[in-house]
Amino acid sequence: MTTNEIILLNSTLEQKKAQIASSLSDSDFFEIFSFEQILKNYDLSYDELLYGKVGGGRDGGIDGFFTFINGELLTEDTDISGIKRGSTIEIFLIQAKRSSSFTEAAVDRINTTIADLFNLENDLSDFMTFYDTDLIDKATIFRDTYVALAARHPVLAITYVYASKGKTSNIHPNVHNRATTLQETTAGYFPRSEIRVMFLGARELLDASRIEKSYTLQLRFLESYISRGEDNYVILSSLEDYFGFITDEDGNLRRYVFESNVRDWQGTVEVNKDIQRTLELDDDLDFWWLNNGITVLTSKATIAGKTITLDDVQIVNGLQTTVIIYDYLKGKPVEDKDERRSVLIRIIVTEDSGKRDRIIKATNFQTAIPAASLKASDPIQRDIEEFFLQNGLYYDRRKNYYKNTGKPADKIIGIPYLAQATMAVILHMPDYARARPTSLIKRQEDYQRVFNESLGLKIYLVCARLMKKIDNFIRNHASDYEMRDKTDLKFHILTVLVAKLLANKSYGASDVESLLGVDIREAVINETLSEVVNIAREYSEANNLPIERIAKNRDFAKHLMEKVKDKSR
Numbered sequence: 001m002t003t004n005e006i007i008l009l010n011s012t013l014e015q016k017k018a019q020i021a022s023s024l025s026d027s028d029f030f031e032i033f034s035f036e037q038i039l040k041n042y043d044l045s046y047d048e049l050l051y052g053k054v055g056g057g058r059d060g061g062i063d064g065f066f067t068f069i070n071g072e073l074l075t076e077d078t079d080i081s082g083i084k085r086g087s088t089i090e091i092f093l094i095q096a097k098r099s100s101s102f103t104e105a106a107v108d109r110i111n112t113t114i115a116d117l118f119n120l121e122n123d124l125s126d127f128m129t130f131y132d133t134d135l136i137d138k139a140t141i142f143r144d145t146y147v148a149l150a151a152r153h154p155v156l157a158i159t160y161v162y163a164s165k166g167k168t169s170n171i172h173p174n175v176h177n178r179a180t181t182l183q184e185t186t187a188g189y190f191p192r193s194e195i196r197v198m199f200l201g202a203r204e205l206l207d208a209s210r211i212e213k214s215y216t217l218q219l220r221f222l223e224s225y226i227s228r229g230e231d232n233y234v235i236l237s238s239l240e241d242y243f244g245f246i247t248d249e250d251g252n253l254r255r256y257v258f259e260s261n262v263r264d265w266q267g268t269v270e271v272n273k274d275i276q277r278t279l280e281l282d283d284d285l286d287f288w289w290l291n292n293g294i295t296v297l298t299s300k301a302t303i304a305g306k307t308i309t310l311d312d313v314q315i316v317n318g319l320q321t322t323v324i325i326y327d328y329l330k331g332k333p334v335e336d337k338d339e340r341r342s343v344l345i346r347i348i349v350t351e352d353s354g355k356r357d358r359i360i361k362a363t364n365f366q367t368a369i370p371a372a373s374l375k376a377s378d379p380i381q382r383d384i385e386e387f388f389l390q391n392g393l394y395y396d397r398r399k400n401y402y403k404n405t406g407k408p409a410d411k412i413i414g415i416p417y418l419a420q421a422t423m424a425v426i427l428h429m430p431d432y433a434r435a436r437p438t439s440l441i442k443r444q445e446d447y448q449r450v451f452n453e454s455l456g457l458k459i460y461l462v463c464a465r466l467m468k469k470i471d472n473f474i475r476n477h478a479s480d481y482e483m484r485d486k487t488d489l490k491f492h493i494l495t496v497l498v499a500k501l502l503a504n505k506s507y508g509a510s511d512v513e514s515l516l517g518v519d520i521r522e523a524v525i526n527e528t529l530s531e532v533v534n535i536a537r538e539y540s541e542a543n544n545l546p547i548e549r550i551a552k553n554r555d556f557a558k559h560l561m562e563k564v565k566d567k568s569r
Contacts, residue, residue: 005202006100006165012209021046021409023472027098028053034096034163035064037208038200041248042066043256045400046409047417048073051437056483058132060113061106064094065138069145069154071255076141077439085152091142094161101166102199107178110160111185118189120147133484133548156193158186163200171199213256213404216311219245222342233301233347235308236288239279242343243329246315246322253326256400257313279328286341293344294318297359299351310347316360357382375415375441380451387457388413393464410472413464415441420491421467422450422460425498426509428561430491435552458513466520470494473525485533488551492536495557496564497528505561535563 017029024032035049044052044066051073052066067074068090069083093114095106116127117139124136124143146156160182179197186195200208219242221235237245246254279287295317298310315322325343348359357377375381376397385395394402396414403412419440420433427449433440440446470493474486486493499505501515501524539556540547550556 003167003202005167005206009165009202009206012206016209019406019408023410023476025476028475030098031063031094031096033209034161034200034205035066035094037205038064038094038161038163039066039092040208040211041252041255042068042071042073043213043400044073045396045414046403046412047414051075052138054132054135054138056132056134058130059135060117060131061095061109062093062113062135063096064092065135065142066092066094067138067142067145068092071253074141074145075438076137077436078145079439079442080145080148083149083152083154086155087149087152088155088157089142089146089149091156091158092161093158094163097162097164099164099166100202102162102164102168102171102175102201104172104174104178106162107175107182111178111182114182114185114189117143118186120189128546133546134487137548156190158190158193158195160195160197161200162198163205165202165205168199168201168204213254214248215257215313216309217245217257217313218307218309219345220307221345222306231301231349233308233349235345235347236342237345238340238342239287239325239329242294242322242345243325246326247330251330253323256404257315258319258322279324288342288344291321291343292318293346294321295346295348295359298347298349301347301349308347312351354382375447375451378451380453381415383457384418384460388461388464391461393461410468413468417467418460418464419447419450421463421494422455424491424494425463425466425512426450426455426459428495429554429557430495431552431554431557433491434488455509456513458516459509462512462515466497466515467494469520470497470525470529473522473529477522477526481529481533485536485547486529488548489529489532489536492551492557492560493525493529493532496532496560497525499561499564500524500528505564531564532560535560 013026013030013033016033017024017026021029021032031053032046032049035052036044039049052064054062054065068088069078069080070087071090072078074089093110095110097106113131113135116122116130117124117135120143124140128136146154160179162179179199183195183197187193219235219237221237221241246257248254294315296310297312297314297316299312300310302309321343350359360377376399381395381397385397388395392411394407394412395418396402396412399414403409416438420437423433423440423446424430436443436446440450467490470490474483474490497520498512498515499507501518501520502511504511536547536550536556539545539559540550543550545553
């Protein structure tokens with residue numbers, strides 16, 4: 001019998017799918033929906049959720065494979081050179097099944113997969129015929145990172161999540177026994193890690209989906225504060241009250257309030273060690289005397305007594321201090337959190353996006369930061385956002401701004417996504433775009449090549465629209481091809497498609513603008529995909545290299561353009 005929870009969950013899924021992801025199949029959307037609820041605290045974008053999706057015919061029972069280092073998503077081009085001793089590696093392996101029950105077979109399947117993938121003595125290339133290459137890639141990224149960081153003694157936490165439309169109170173004891181076996185298998189490979197198995201049914205998924213991010217927060221402060229005019233405040237808040245301000249009801253850090261902060265968590269660098277030592281010292285010096293404090297942007301501030309209520313909260317400077325305060329207090333009993341020390345907080349009230357960007361830049365120039373890290377505040381980024389809005393797209397220069405307002409996923413364009421598409425189209429470098437999904441916006445020289453004011457805004461719109469067309473086609477059509485082949489080669493497909501549409505393999509940036517109003521038929525995309533995949537397979541066999549390797553190879557990119565047939569529009 002269908003339960004009320006399943007009826008409500010199905011209704012929620014239908015509404016959300018129609019609103020944000022109508023192009024996805026019901027199965028794919030249930031997976032993405034489950035990932036989002038499970039990983040809500042990590043505030044992942046749609047692109048990042050899709051990046052961790054590995055479901056397919058040979059997925060080994062794993063639909064989502066997500067690895068985080070110090071709360072940041074690990075990708076194939078993540079720079080781990082700055083990761084310090086004692087950092088945290090977290091893995092989430094997710095099964096998302098639309099069935100109305102939890103089965104032993106599902107848990108057994110993932111247990112077998114783990115025995116293959118997590119045994120570091122195994123050569124993962126030996127399992128290419130058993131598992132999808134996307135799963136092998138995600139496992140390889142984790143294993144290589146874990147081994148590389150072994151001397152720095154990272155803390156490892158592995159969480160298995162089995163999500164379905166079932167009722168968790170009805171899970172058979174045998175399923176729980178299988179889950180215990182899964183934990184024991186994992187512990188055999190990583191004996192000092194924290195291992196959890198979680199079951200989420202219709203009720204748990206519903207409850208998670210109803211949890212909204214709160215950008216209106218209250219902060220208690222001490223007697224002394226300074227107000228300049230009506231829009232600016234400087235207050236002192238106790239460490240205990242600030243801890244309450246930055247954590248949610250479950251005691252987790254509200255990561256989403258740092259979306260405008262240009263620095264990632266820097267780990268145990270010397271400055272952060274000093275902040276930690278300051279907290280641990282029990283002397284007469286108050287914390288705020290020795291710390292630069294926090295800068296908060298808000299659209300509205302209201303004071304009542306000793307509490308200030310802030311709307312649209314964004315902490316734009318003070319990430320390092322905040323994380324250290326959070327780590328210092330999170331493990332303490334309530335009675336030990338009675339901190340009499342305080343932290344200095346600057347509160348600036350403004351809804352002007354230009355002023356907000358200037359403040360973000362100004363408050364983050366105290367230490368050397370790569371210029372590309374301030375990308376969201378660059379004039380060209382704001383210009384692209386405005387131009388895309390005028391043309392029905394949402395440019396996510398402020399991560400998840402449009403996702404959080406419920407805009408359709410297939411109309412949201414992230415900065416990394418546009419950077420890759422532009423690199424493939426304008427610079428004719430699909431291999432580079434594929435090899436560096438995130439670092440294109442971190443390396444200043446690459447950033448300046450891609451986001452250049454000499455390129456017209458129309459060119460960026462063409463790149464975004466073409467890439468979205470290809471992505472939608474790959475997701476919903478061409479079932480004769482392996483999904484991994486299509487996704488690995490999508491930037492090559494993009495480059496070749498532009499060359500065909502322009503009937504010119506040596507096209508220039510100015511030529512691309514002429515494609516703005518061109519209606520591109522699915523037949524042309526299919527023909528291009530077929531040709532690129534076939535050439536790639538021939539090259540792969542001739543050079544004894546997997547397609548995921550040649551997709552990142554400059555020689556193959558040149559070979560591809562030599563082999564494709566010219567075609568007029």
